[in-house]
Amino acid sequence: MSALPLLDYQRYGRQMILDGIGFPGQVKLRKASVAVVGAGGLGCPALQYLCAAGIGRIGIIDHDRVELSNLQRQILHTEETIGLHKAESAARALKSMNSDVLLDVQTVAVVADNARELLAPYDILLDCTDNVPTRYLLSDTAVALGKPLVSGAAQKFEGQLSVFNYGANGPCYRCLYPTPPPRETVGSCAELGIFGVVTGTIGNLQALETIKIILGLHDETPALLIFSALGTPPFRSIKLRSKKESCLACGKSPRIPSSTDYVQFCGGPAPDWVSLGQSSGKANQRAKVEELRQAIESGVELSIIDVRPPTEFGICQLPGSRNIPLKALLEDPKKCIDSGTEPVYVVCRLGNDSQIAAKALRSQIEGEITVKDVIGGLQAWSKEIDPSFPIY
Ligand SMILES: Nc1ncnc2c1ncn2[C@@H]1O[C@H](COP(=O)(O)OP(=O)(O)OP(=O)(O)O)[C@@H](O)[C@H]1O
Numbered sequence: 001m002s003a004l005p006l007l008d009y010q011r012y013g014r015q016m017i018l019d020g021i022g023f024p025g026q027v028k029l030r031k032a033s034v035a036v037v038g039a040g041g042l043g044c045p046a047l048q049y050l051c052a053a054g055i056g057r058i059g060i061i062d063h064d065r066v067e068l069s070n071l072q073r074q075i076l077h078t079e080e081t082i083g084l085h086k087a088e089s090a091a092r093a094l095k096s097m098n099s100d101v102l103l104d105v106q107t108v109a110v111v112a113d114n115a116r117e118l119l120a121p122y123d124i125l126l127d128c129t130d131n132v133p134t135r136y137l138l139s140d141t142a143v144a145l146g147k148p149l150v151s152g153a154a155q156k157f158e159g160q161l162s163v164f165n166y167g168a169n170g171p172c173y174r175c176l177y178p179t180p181p182p183r184e185t186v187g188s189c190a191e192l193g194i195f196g197v198v199t200g201t202i203g204n205l206q207a208l209e210t211i212k213i214i215l216g217l218h219d220e221t222p223a224l225l226i227f228s229a230l231g232t233p234p235f236r237s238i239k240l241r242s243k244k245e246s247c248l249a250c251g252k253s254p255r256i257p258s259s260t261d262y263v264q265f266c267g268g269p270a271p272d273w274v275s276l277g278q279s280s281g282k283a284n285q286r287a288k289v290e291e292l293r294q295a296i297e298s299g300v301e302l303s304i305i306d307v308r309p310p311t312e313f314g315i316c317q318l319p320g321s322r323n324i325p326l327k328a329l330l331e332d333p334k335k336c337i338d339s340g341t342e343p344v345y346v347v348c349r350l351g352n353d354s355q356i357a358a359k360a361l362r363s364q365i366e367g368e369i370t371v372k373d374v375i376g377g378l379q380a381w382s383k384e385i386d387p388s389f390p391i392y
Helices: 006-011 022-031 043-053 086-097 115-119 132-145 196-215 271-276 289-298 310-315 326-331 353-365 377-385
Strands: 033-037 057-061 102-106 124-127 149-155 158-164 223-228 235-239 303-306 321-323 344-347 371-374
Touching: 022 196, 033 043, 033 115, 043 057, 043 086, 043 196, 057 086, 057 115, 086 102, 115 132, 124 132, 124 196, 132 149, 149 196, 158 196, 196 223, 289 344, 289 371, 289 377, 326 353, 344 353, 344 377, 353 371, 371 377
Parallel strands: 033 057, 033 124, 057 102, 124 149, 303 321, 303 344, 344 371
Antiparallel strands: 149 158, 158 223, 223 235
């Protein structure tokens, strides 16, 4: 048995005296390597505890840069690291906590072309990302490389945790979700909101499951943990079935081509990206924020419908805008139009819900009134027209 560096006995003594860890457990942690994909809300707390526990080598993979809106939950990043790559920013914080851990900083996105090469050097993979195509990609890669995948997800007040592709018959993500959810039902943290402590809870649990696997303390029972911050009780665990023989990734006859286009498989890119590339016929049903500014300043009569939820409308709103939340508008679009007022501009925060609302309004009023959704929503308004308008 090789000795640990002398200072390790002091640093890790509190966990080394635990039954189930001891000296051999600490050596296992030191020899282990883990890849954390996503250094955001889930990745930061997961990285923090993995590094503190003395995992020998940690890959931090994220292509994105730190923004102010990340600091509410992405706890390794700071005001000083805004603008830096998240992988770099996270590594800085981790280095100052435990300089002995080898950190591989990768400022790229994991995509089908690089996934195997990037992830092959590590024993265990953590999915700390926020989008469905990456979930399938990471699961398929974990299966192809024969590695466990510790998968976390969080949205609003809810979170989920599962360990995939682990043990003799552990299922993969595809066994549980053979087909992706409809594109229009999926939203990001920016669109739907996220309570910071929820990502902290799930990220910590991802670190815990990872450490249990390394130490041989995981019982290999496939399960899905569901956390609801406002629920009573807040935690529920659902036992999962073993891997499916019919699974395209880990079943009897695997057939996931390495050339799979995961974005396409999950229903294509986000709606706002699609519509920005639309033909001119549809383009004139959309307004840039500059057009809305000119319309407001010209003094012509117009109607601005803000389809955000009332809580968000209460945070900030355009002068003269009316709040008709999307759900209420879709129930009776015709009722929302003031007859004779034209045109109607529909706004939301990021420019996605306003497209759905504008389409519903157009379908009811048969072309008498011009209805335009505002591209990029209030965030674009703040960035391009009025910097004093809050971004949240
Ligand atoms: N394929 C991928 N490869 C590497 N990192 C990824 C990939 N997909 C997503 N991520 C990263 O996962 C992280 C998810 O974290 P989170 O949702 O908390 O952050 P965010 O995307 O900055 O949030 P917001 O929706 O508020 O902008 C992000 O930093 C994102 O860049």
